Amino acid sequence: MKLLDLFRIQNTANSKIRLAAIVAAVVVLMTLPSWGGGYAVFIVTLMGIYITLGMMWNLLAGYSGLVSLGLQMYIGVGAFALAALSNYYGVPLVIGLLLGGVVSMVIAVGLSYLLLRMRGMYFAIATWMFAEAMVLLLVNFEYFGRGQGLFVLAARSLSETEKYYFSIVMLLVVLLVVVLLLRSRLGLGLFAIRDNDVASQTSGVPLFKSKLIVMMVTGFITGVCGGVYYIAFVWIQPYSAFSITTWTVAAVFIVVIGGIGTITGPIVGGVIYVFLSQYLSTLTWMGSLNMVILGVIAVAVIIVAPKGIVGTLQHRFGFEIISARRWMKGYVTDRLPDHI
Amino acid sequence: MDAALIQSIIQGLLMGGLYAAVGLGMSMIFGIVRITNLAHGDFLILACYISLIFMGVINNPIVTLVFVVPIMFFIGFSMQRSLLNRVIGRGDEPPLLITFGLSIIVQNLLLYFFTADAQRLHSNLLLESISLGERVRIPVLWLISCIVGVAIILVLGLYMKNTYMGRAIRATSDDTEAAQLVGVNIKSAYGIAMGIAMMTAAVSGVFIGMVFTFYPSTGPSYLIIAFAVVVIGGIGSIYGTLAAGLIFGLAQVVGGYIVGPQYQQLIGYVILLIMLVLRPQGLFQR
Numbered sequence: 001m002k003l004l005d006l007f008r009i010q011n012t013a014n015s016k017i018r019l020a021a022i023v024a025a026v027v028v029l030m031t032l033p034s035w036g037g038g039y040a041v042f043i044v045t046l047m048g049i050y051i052t053l054g055m056m057w058n059l060l061a062g063y064s065g066l067v068s069l070g071l072q073m074y075i076g077v078g079a080f081a082l083a084a085l086s087n088y089y090g091v092p093l094v095i096g097l098l099l100g101g102v103v104s105m106v107i108a109v110g111l112s113y114l115l116l117r118m119r120g121m122y123f124a125i126a127t128w129m130f131a132e133a134m135v136l137l138l139v140n141f142e143y144f145g146r147g148q149g150l151f152v153l154a155a156r157s158l159s160e161t162e163k164y165y166f167s168i169v170m171l172l173v174v175l176l177v178v179v180l181l182l183r184s185r186l187g188l189g190l191f192a193i194r195d196n197d198v199a200s201q202t203s204g205v206p207l208f209k210s211k212l213i214v215m216m217v218t219g220f221i222t223g224v225c226g227g228v229y230y231i232a233f234v235w236i237q238p239y240s241a242f243s244i245t246t247w248t249v250a251a252v253f254i255v256v257i258g259g260i261g262t263i264t265g266p267i268v269g270g271v272i273y274v275f276l277s278q279y280l281s282t283l284t285w286m287g288s289l290n291m292v293i294l295g296v297i298a299v300a301v302i303i304v305a306p307k308g309i310v311g312t313l314q315h316r317f318g319f320e321i322i323s324a325r326r327w328m329k330g331y332v333t334d335r336l337p338d339h340i
Numbered sequence: 341m342d343a344a345l346i347q348s349i350i351q352g353l354l355m356g357g358l359y360a361a362v363g364l365g366m367s368m369i370f371g372i373v374r375i376t377n378l379a380h381g382d383f384l385i386l387a388c389y390i391s392l393i394f395m396g397v398i399n400n401p402i403v404t405l406v407f408v409v410p411i412m413f414f415i416g417f418s419m420q421r422s423l424l425n426r427v428i429g430r431g432d433e434p435p436l437l438i439t440f441g442l443s444i445i446v447q448n449l450l451l452y453f454f455t456a457d458a459q460r461l462h463s464n465l466l467l468e469s470i471s472l473g474e475r476v477r478i479p480v481l482w483l484i485s486c487i488v489g490v491a492i493i494l495v496l497g498l499y500m501k502n503t504y505m506g507r508a509i510r511a512t513s514d515d516t517e518a519a520q521l522v523g524v525n526i527k528s529a530y531g532i533a534m535g536i537a538m539m540t541a542a543v544s545g546v547f548i549g550m551v552f553t554f555y556p557s558t559g560p561s562y563l564i565i566a567f568a569v570v571v572i573g574g575i576g577s578i579y580g581t582l583a584a585g586l587i588f589g590l591a592q593v594v595g596g597y598i599v600g601p602q603y604q605q606l607i608g609y610v611i612l613l614i615m616l617v618l619r620p621q622g623l624f625q626r
Contacts, residue, residue: 067433069440114617120432121376125567126616132564133609244560249444252437260433288448295445302434302441303426 070127078223108219259308357486360585363569416538574622
């Protein structure tokens, strides 16, 4: 009965329509390669990866008050672990992905004991420093191909459709995990910590433990996400795998545009990011101006609509497609509290 | 003690004076406006490129400061007034993310207009040096950079102590509401503080550009130096900043001498991380 509560969809007049829409979306995503074109498959593969990345940054910054600038570390670690396991020991890709996630998670646990002592900007800069230090160490090893990096050799023979399923299955699983995590007792505690950490701690929310679990989850999933990205693109170049401008910039943009602290925000933001960055990259005359445009949009949104697209819509129209909150049986409302 | 080590110590100390100036603006903004300017390093590099433009007319980077410094003041002042002041009081995240966005914008604008080529602000002083004994030399440019770095810190210290605006800025930093009650326009004080921080970035940037090569993506490595200086020196302490710069410069260069120069950057990160873990409030916190 408790478990059922976790899955319950917001009990409003149109909850059946909402459920149908979610099921339809899953069916469309799972069958896309059989009827969609090659470009659509590629675009949605990218979306799966970037939305996952956005959801992880959102879980840290939007739900746990941990503004990280170092997610790229898990991307790099997950990807290099996958490549090493698969190239040198013939580990199958799926197992390699999960083990890459585990390696990232172990590192996340170790670093948490140092990082979680810091707050705000100290935390932000320290996460970034660790990522930078990691790549400077890694490029010294012949094992990881030094500055050249590694190829995920086994991924060369995969079809675009197989790469698509890696990405989309990851996305759907991660979405489910994030919703369940936020609706669990832990998630409730996280909301409390984000809103007022001292008050929540005095009410018995285990501060360190909750944040540690969030760090572990993001470490694992982001590590897998890195692996999936480099299965799709094959060549892991260390400086770009650990690059703040490739990964954290994308994650921040996606979450800020979509809506920080909402479940659907990173989905909307990720879709916009992939379309926008793909479109901008076709305008070759723009060169690096495409990054300028992304930056200007993000800064404008933070100032004008700090809740992002989804947050602003939720606030104005009072609906949520997927809610992070638990809904009790028989509780009917169309209004959301002002502060979600 | 062998000559190479003495040389390293001298160079570390000289570099430290410049590092202190690099961190000064960041420390000020951290302490007064209470935001982390993640674009600090990029604005420093922006100052290098502005100087590079004026180098087309005036063939001396130090003289270009006459133009670069006011321009950077204006950029800092208008950035604070038009963007950052709007999100003050909304918590730590929005200003942090705005400066992160600005960092990306500045880096990529520079990349667009100046390409990724390495640049240097050419100066005749670069090759001059003063000999001390047989194998120890003091590079003149490094010496001047260090003196200028220390001078900026002293001047700023006097400004903060003795002028109306300096006192207003310090009052705002100590107690925003009380400062407002006695008639300080805090938004304007924040604007001027950011302008001054950008002036220090301009001066240190131009000297960095004379001593080292730079390209559009070098900003973040100076942000890290600035942040290390802030963390070691303690927030908002001007003289702590000076000591921190010297310590960090010395540790990096001497560490590089012992372990190998290719690890100099990594050593910097490690020192910063150790400080963050063990003593984030800094060595010289008031």
